Amino acid sequence: MTQRFRMSAGGAIDRSRRLAFEFDGMPYQGHPGDTLASALLANGVRFVGRSFKYHRPRGIFAAGSEEPNALVQLARGARTEPNVRATTTELYDGLIAASQNRWPSLAFDVGAASGMLSRLLPAGFYYKTFMWPAMSTAWLKYERVIRAAAGMGRAPGEPDPDRYEHQYAHCDLLVVGGGAAGLAAARAAADSGLRIILCDEGARVGGTLVGDDVSIDGLLGSEWIDATVRILSANPDVVLLPRTTAFGSYDGNMLALIERVTDHLAAPPPYVPRQRLWKVRARRVVFATGAHERGIAYQDNDLPGTMLAGAARTYVQRYAVRPGSRAVVFTNNDSAYAAALALNAAGVALAAIVDARGQGEITGTLARRARDAGLPIVAHAVICCGHGRKRVSAVDIAPIAGGGRRRVDCDLVCVSGGWNPALHLFSQARGALRYDDTLTAFVPRSPLSHVVAAGAANGRFGLAEALADGHAAGLGATGPNLSAAAPPHAEMEVGAAPLALWSVPAPRRGGKRFVDLQDDVTAEDIALAAREGYTSVEHLKRYTTLGMGPDQGKTSNMLGLALLAQATDRSIVQVGTTTFRPPYTPVTLGAFPGDERGAHVEPTRYLAMHDWHAEQGASFVNAGLWKRPYSYPRVGETPEQAANREAKNVRANVGMVDVSTLGKIELQGRDVAELLNRVYINRWDTLPVGRCRYGVMLREDGIVLDDGTTSRLDANHYLMTTTTVNAVKVMQHLERLLQVDWPELEVYIASVTEQWTAAALAGPRARQVLQAVVDIDVSNEDFPFLAFGECQVRTAQGAIPARLFRMSYSGELAYEIHVPADLGRAMWEALIAAGEDFGLMPYGTEAMSTLRIEKGHVVVGAEADGRTTADDLGMGKLVSAAKWCIGKPLMNRPALTAVDRWQLVGLTALDGAVMPRAAKIVADLDRALPNPMLGHVTSWCWSPNLESWIALALLAGGRTRHGEILWAVSPLADAKVRVRVGPPCFIDPEGERLRG
Amino acid sequence: MLLIPCPWCGARAQIEFTYGGDATLQRPAVDATETDWVQYVFLRDNPAGAHQELWQHSAGCRQWLRVSRDTRTHEILESAPAVEASPGDAR
């Protein structure tokens, strides 16, 4: 198909190559240098999508990232992407795109044809309809309709096949935007020794200068860009990043950039990321981010064929495309005259230039040129409505003061309601804005210490002043020393002030005057919201959805808040702006995790004995970042069956479990005992060398923080163990106390969790196994319960030094053996070999958990859940009366000592039932809902030793309820089980086994 | 993201640090009243402006720092060791 609207000459496109592409199933052609939008316009495609709420026909409105209408579904399959702006999508050979928000087809859409959506969705519809309590019924009624009608394209249904990369960078100067001001800034600062990064959204830097017929230093716009880029590229201190959008500005001058590495290629090469997320720390930032043109709200201003005047100019000059054949220009400022001149030069008939200003105010250079060219200027006039169905065919124009309307035929309307500096990033960087009455726009109030806006972003809309401003911003980064080049020179244009015109009254009652094309917000919606009291701009935004689409209201927000100001008789300054938030333009979600997905989301910690466990066929479980053996299934066993066998064997014979993940902290110094006294509830100054003690730590508020065993290795040398989950937290806690609170204590601490590997050997035959490999006497007399000693373990690799502890988590006779991590496997295999004759089996975390539940030992994170006190866990008597400790001053507050505190109990399931997981405990099943909750199950298991389902639970006044029969219910699992309450310890409450 | 100057490591990104709250709190005496302890543990000022706070360079030198941050702008005004000690005297 021919490109009927492509001009035969001009533009920054490569006519020597043709690129085939497809839109809504139709084949078209374009050229390198095109965007999808320019190529569609070249082929005469004006109607490209339907609007979000009302499904009205829409065309291409802008030429850059501010585009509200031309959002398409790009590509197919796993790489399909919704809401892609046709105006920034580089054309490539084989590109496939489809329109959105239409069913069954773009030309005939059921939602639009029925007019249903217009009646259904007035301003605030969601709020009014879905506010509780009416919400549930209303939602049921409307959900299907809304879900079918709403939505912006479709997410891919397959995993993302692409890779994304993260890149960190530092620079002295980051220039955001490579238009006239940005290039001038970078050029001025280059050669000063500063490291500079310049990023630009476009494939080609230069912004609106590309293809523009302006003269800078005697060069055409494109020539000057090329010359400047050559200078910058040759400089080793300058990094140029085209196709890169700065989308977020954060504290400490950190900016997030997204570089589109392969999006413009038909076939992405392997081993290249699709996109690269840059995190740049910049000493200084120049935001040369340009400005966005805005529209004017008149009736039916959304018809395809209506576009921003600056966009029309870009299509003509950069892409050599005529966006129509007969144009009407509607403006309140000078800039649209440049578009009119460009259209005229391109052979587009100018039916009228409708200027809201009076003849005497239209005095700028560009307007004079238009007048000299004989273009028909209609002063003091406005467009009051558009005509046409799927594209504009005419407009009515009328005097601004009111009066006779006149119809003018046209197929293109170019609108300019003024320009808004693109201050999104400047504002995110906490730059303050002020409203400039002359420019009718918000501009930076003042530069920040390390952040400035330059060029159009700084309200310098003319080329000459933008170049000068950019140059000055660049020099501002270098300091005063430089023999810098002269600022780039362009001819100064005389400008005339714009008129603040935001809307034109609708001739027809109910006529729609669009403010936000992307969210279908009209001037009427804003007036309605104001009448209903939504007079704060933040409320207006949320109530009407103004500016809440993917474009974040780049072409609409200013218009919306100006109309709100009018409706509420306030000034624009009083109304203010909404907060600018990242991202400036939508960013593919895949870019945020980058390579950190799947198994790379977080590190995996492997035990020193991991390979041994794997060789034995262990099934593994994630414990924090650790991979721990869950159990060691034998042939024909499930992991659960294996765990039951292992748990039984510990009580009958002997088992061994890898406990290397326990946090281990070495403490040395004169004052360790004093520190322990202060952080644990129990007493430590009485602990002799060669002994261990169990301890509980509280938070400052009296709630349990952690528990573990600490051993006195030598006079001033201790080893603390923490729970696996709290190893880092406890270390941090101690560091803070020692560095901040009690620097006078002489205590040195070091985390040695990964330096030592540890095995727990438990069961009635543990001593026999251990004695076979160690060189010290481990009899009950020489090595009693809670003894510590150093020894040698005889292994196949020779004797290795070990730390030996007699402590028990299972309730059986048990030892912990710690050896240097890389000797762990030798120690482990020596014990396994020695245990062969005694029925030794390795056991995993599941059997370990079963054993500790049977014994009634608590776990921090299950029983101690951040709300439990030591007394709740039955450990109130551990609190030493002889000393102070952290948490003690607040642990006796009334709420923490009430009689109905949830206290630790044991539960036994009756009637042969299975204990439901995470069940709540109630007294009576037949109570009206909500049935009062007496407590909940914290840990539960099948006990192979008791042959019953048992649980630990926190129960209101639990210690006084032993013997009661209650119900453990789980509505989620539809389970109701009778349980008998008892003490938490099910096995050997006297502790004879572990002392034996 | 904040850039926090560590007296030992230089300016480092916020992700390397752990926040530790108000640095001006004085731990009450062990025999202080419950009211004093409630004040110390739970009650905080929320100043608009300079805020003295503790940060630990947890993914770095592990030292606790006393940092002054403007809560309105997030500007770091000052950073120093948590207690008067010279660099190198780290525990």
Ligand SMILES: [Zn+2]
């Ligand atoms: Zn540090």
